[in-house]
Amino acid sequence: MTLPTTRDIAPGDITTIEELQDYLYRGMQLEHATIPVYLTALYSLHPETNADAWHILRVIAIEEMLHLTLAANVMNAVGGQPDLTKKGFVPTYPARLPDGETDFLVPLQPFSEDAVHTFLQIERPRKAPEPGKRIVARSRAHDPEVLQADQHLDHRPVIGPLLTVPGRPEEQFYSIGEFYEEIIHGVTYLEQEYRKQGKTLFTGDPSRQVTPEYYYSGGGEIVAVTDLESCVKALQLIAEQGEGLGGGIYDGEGELAHYYRFQQLKIGRFYLPPDEPDRPTGPPVTIDWAAVYPVKKNPRMRDYPQGSQLRAAAEEFNKEYAAFLGMLTRAYTGQPQLLLEAVWQMFHVRDGIVRLVRNPLPGRDGVNAGPTFEVDGATP
Amino acid sequence: MSGHADLLDRFVAFSAEATAFSAVDLWGTGQAASYLATVQEEAGDQILRDLLEAARPGPAGDQVFTDEKLGPLARNIVKLWYSGVWYELPPQWAARFGAPVKAVPAQRRPGQHGVAGHSLPDSKGPLEQQGRQRTPARCASYVVSAAAYTEGLLWRAIGAHPSGAKAPGYGSWAVPPEIDGYEGDHGKGGSR
């Protein structure tokens, strides 16, 4: 982790507040992008089964909400305008994330060994091989699966792969961790420059900060961002909660990092403090891979027959979800108390997904419906 | 298999009429197959087919709910969807219309009066054994499964949730209920 130092630091990729805000928007987009993926897997589990998987997925989905909120706090602190309702904020699935120089696909899919593999890929700690390698040229040719997916898509993704460099679509961040490193470097640099002029980067209205009163989750505390220190703390929390702190399995708050939470599903055992990476010693994790609804991978509205009740239900869900993002946007732009209600809305979202994944897709023997998360145009 | 799938579809279609919840809602409970199996096991396949036949759409179909033979079964299916409970069919009915008769221990009815908390008025049998369902000597009325309880439509119909499941979120109880399609005197109803 880069920490603020007293020595002058050199500019990185972020040299203006506008660039910083652009990065933060992408950060929010990224943090949100995993939520539909985790929720689809979570609610594909049969009720009264797979409790271990259920809890692991539930906690991570909630913590992604925390990350989203932390990113919104940073955005607000630097005078930006969080907006989760912008066209293209929600990616078209399968979304694409960087893994070094190549992308990997992040589909909406039911809980499965493949899904766990993808989750590990999303959360895997990945450091650039050398400091200069934070940003790399995108060379998707390395990944036949991605190329194939691109060919078979009869639509163009609304947005490009997540974590391309703002303004330079042919370059991308080596990993999520490196992306946040760049932002931390950027805020530190900008604050240094502002201070030289007797000003500060953190001019946002403090009343827009989401505080612990309004946000609660199982893990990790929300950080109100008012200065460089709290800003770096918030950004580090986002990064560490995914990957762990300094190579350990816990973040600075004592929360098991997402990568290791998911790894418990793969290894079949819970971590207990003070376990070392890859060697959990807690009670066994039991999984019934079959007790899962056979949700169609990357479902889309066109999978649902025109005029059918099912299509109406899928549309209704997208409207619910759009309403949820709208409510979050209002909560992040001056009405933090709305986050209490956003939790109710989140429970509606749960009920909506659960309803869809238990419905058989007509004419697709043994395949069930699922939420499409196509919210652009789905006016609440 | 397609015969069974067809029967399941017809069962869901009838249930949608009977409960005034859409087929998507009913599939959405995940209980359709389990409820069909319960009905077949408890009442028999033939009488279910008779019911589905008689209940073909139209106002005449409504008569099945008051029909001497089909009514108790039709009403039981409604109660099943609403509560997740299979209620014992009346013994006189069972004797006359050929539903399997089960030995029912002669017990007082604990749910009838005086049981703290929510209880089933018709549940019988040694109280302590009722937590385990589907044992050979199960009581005549029983919760089909733990998941069935949590999918009861009863609570959705009143803008609530089964106690102990499908939580609505902290503080949500402080605002008026949102009741799907309720056209009553509340004026708040509306649909979401």
Place this chain on the structure above:
Amino acid sequence: MAFDIDSSAIFPIGAATRTTPQIAARKSYDVVIVGGGVSGSILADQLSQAGHSAVIVEAGPGKDVQLDEYEAYLSRFYAASVKDNQAPYPFNPNARMPRSADAMPVTPQTPDDQYYIVQDGPFCTDTTFTRVLGGTTMHWEGKALRMLPEDFDTASRFGHGRDWPLGYDDIEPYYRQAEQELGVSADVEDQRYLGMTFPPGYVYPMRKMPLSYLDQVVARGVDGMRVDLDGDRYDLRIRSFPQARNGVPNPDYDGGKGYQPIGAISTYQVEEGKRCQGNNNCVPICPVQAKYHAGKTLAKALRTGKVDIVTQAVASRVHVDKESGRISGIEYKRYQDPSSPEHTTHTVHGRVYVLAANAIENARLMLASGLPSTSDLVGRNLMDHAYLLRWALLPEIAGTFRGTNCTGGITELRGGRFRERQAGFAVDIHNDGWGWATGSPYSDLLAIVDGQRKHGRDLRAALVSQLSRQLLLAFMIEVAPEPANRVTVDRRYRDPLGNLKPVISFRVPEYSLAGASFGFDLAGQIFTRLGAEDHTTYDPRDYSYVEYAGRGYSIRGGNHLAGTHVMGKTRHDSVTDPAQRSWDHENLFLVGGGSMPTIGTSNITLTLAALAYRSASFIDTQLRTEKAPAVISAR
């Protein structure tokens, strides 16, 4: 790096099973505690933090408090056809639990032996307690009312009940400690009534739970309602109850340090239950553990490494040294399998012994052990709140069946001069509708589908009309101690392990019935103000039917058991001293509701938790004195 993990929610893996009777028998503990419920857990936690070793003897099943076990309780509740307050907990004949459904009309002298509690009448109580790790806090509702200052000397003030040897001010600091441990959500401004005081600047750990929409509808009729009683004037209003359930932490708590709610307990990190989700299922089990249960405190105690626990161990005898009167051991019966009465018998030893079962079990164990009692009060003065229910349909949709079981009610009539004549009460508005009284919502479903032959849209509309308008007022009425209300044992009645079962003789005192009668009429006035349609009926065949002044009522138990080993000022008129130490056995502490001389109109858990904290400091002192090297006196 250091793992500075806030592991307050972690139950040490294997802690409930690793101490065998053989291991325990070889050790000499500082403290032997009978019962792993709220009192036992608090004492184990406090004393182990102070450096003492402890062993807990627990009658219930031998599993760690772990998420999958907890969720098995929940699934059992879902699948149970009778959803009473014991529905989640497995049937265990060796540590059998009373169930409300066990209640039946009683024939005195020839009591029914088929359940755990043998009822000798004349009244039949449907009271219960839960015998699993965590005790009755597993199923409790979580109301955490303090007792009123006037509740501590009702004998002197009103001529009813018994005076405590302590006052509100003596207990107040311990109330704060209990409110911290139990995690109480309330606003001080709401709780400063009838003389209750709080130190300057005190706030509860979490903010009050919002009143339900139903409460708000009722408040429109009740707020401002005036009651004149014995020269006192009361202006009623719907007030939120303090609840031991996780709400919004108050940033001002603890001088601005704030409060960290404790959620679900497990042997690994779970991250659930740090805030109530409104499951409306506090009783019999909170699905997410947002409600306090003693497993939270027990986990903390076990993490000290100084506390052992032997489970599936039903205490059967307290051994006493005849010469000194000191307790020399606790004998218990250890069963391997809940479904088999096979067991082995063992004894544990310590310096100090604590009975922390509950008011019925503590008395049962003392009496079964034949311990002498100077005051002859062991088992006497059994108390439980008497509940009177009255129910109606509101004229409008009130959204019943949402919220925690109870968020608000009327508390003004808990105290006042009228207590010279009749019992005080608190009134609960039940967010779970008429369930307690009539079996709603199932009974309504049957009535509408089978009775009214409704289906489809008509059915849905009828359900909304019948359920969403339900209002049930539950009057929690003070029951004063009476020596004849008592727990005894009888060699004819034994459980499968051969332990003597509790035999209960109880009648509802007239004083309480006078309160019930007043409450019945008050409910009628409230219904009139609200335009609500009364649906109350009491069945004379009901086991709990009682007549008073020409009217009949059904009275329910509240599971707030107390009084069987009252504390007092002398050994002649009480069983324990103000520290809950037995007058007759200097190294024996009897803790819990049993020590309470009166229960006023407060659910007893908060008060007995406060008393446990208070006793912990006395036990600590006693242990330090006893452990100190003997000083040879020159005299």
